[in-house]
Amino acid sequence: MKKLLKLLLFIVAFIFVLVLLANIYINNIKKSNPDNELTLADLQELSKTMNDDRINILLLGVDSLDGSQNHANMRTDTMMLLSVDPKTKTAFILSIPRDTRAEIEEYKYKFNKINSAHSIGGINSTLKAVKKLLNVDIHHFVKVDYQALFKTINDIGGVEVDVPMDMNYDDPYATPPLHIELKKGLQLLDGEKSMQFLRFRYGYANQDLGRIESQQKFMTSLIKKVLSVESATHIPQYIDTFYKYVQTDMSITDMLKIASKCIDIKPYNIKKEVLPGEAKTMYGTSYYIADPEKSKELLDTLLSGNYYISQEMQDENSVTADGENSTDTANVTNAPKIPYVVILNGDGRQGLAQRAKDLLFVNNIEVQDSANADNFDYEETVVYYTDDEILAQNIATILGVNRITQENKAYYGKPTDILIVLGKDFVK
Incomplete structure (x- = not known):
């Protein structure tokens, strides 16, 4: 069971909520039928019931911080597109800066920052805005209140993060009021301090891009902690957190099927990218303007899966007994070798x-x-x-x-x- 749990927890590299749902599913099976544990073979069998089409999931972190599902005045603080391709055994996570200027159908002036789409028209407005911006289909969504991270971080005993600068900021008018006071350097952050770290965005030299980089490093550290063996003891807390702070259009069965298709995707075949563009001031407002040509070029590459690195290349280009390169490397591109x-x-x-x-x-x-x-x-x-x-x-x-x-x-x-x-x- 531990081996399977760690396998399913690997999904946290894609998305926090996948872990929660997989754990809920396993936990319920174990309670109702303790002698019939879910195995790797069961997942592989389940995988046969699902086709190998690419799956695009919009991941949203909202700033309500209270578990409310009312979208009014609730902007998305974090937005990422997770895309999984079972055929090429690759995946990517594309971060979309919150200030990206995008067309929002429901907005009276047509264009606004993409993070406002949720407060204007809820999840449907956000999905349409992202689809139009990227010109890709969105198959599912997952919306997570930051309070879910707050609670889980406390459950696992904190997350070690290298804070890149002294972070000091106060906003008594934020919801809830914002007080950030963090010192530069490597330290263990509890739930409250982690929220301060994630919500800080005013001191980065390259603005939102610097914040995204810090968030990605934070998630890497969180992933490592959640993947630890002791995390299994927190499944009941994860379940409680999920029901209160996570909203998705996927059923547990949907999530488990997706998990079954992710088994063979290695961490080094998961690309992390940011939507290409630059910060500009337009009509007196600061925006992030996506570069259409560079964005299309990047998405074409990501959607092709042509960055696949075979296990052979990962293991320093192993060769077969007859001295020939393994045929498994046929669809390897010129991706750089991961250093030993x-x-x-x-x-x-x-x-x-x-x-x-x-x-x-x-x-x-x-x-x-x-x-x-x-x-x-x-x-x-x-x-x-x-x-x-x-x-x-x-x-x-x-x-x-x-x-x-x-x-x-x-x-x-x-x-x-x-x-x-x-x-x-x-x-x-």
């Missing part, structure tokens, strides 16, 4: 490698292996790199160390792209 990163604890302090691994993870750098070094007398942390000096420098900055060295290093005979030996100077 290894961390070794050269100081002996317990949890040191895991700490460094977590720091890199929240900055979207995946560490494949970690272990103890050959001894524990390393005074200085060293970041060894083979070719990618920029990545090595980035890692050194994240870890707060200075020394990078170009040198080919192997881990148990396997060449690494980056090998980090942690010394006594690593104190982050």
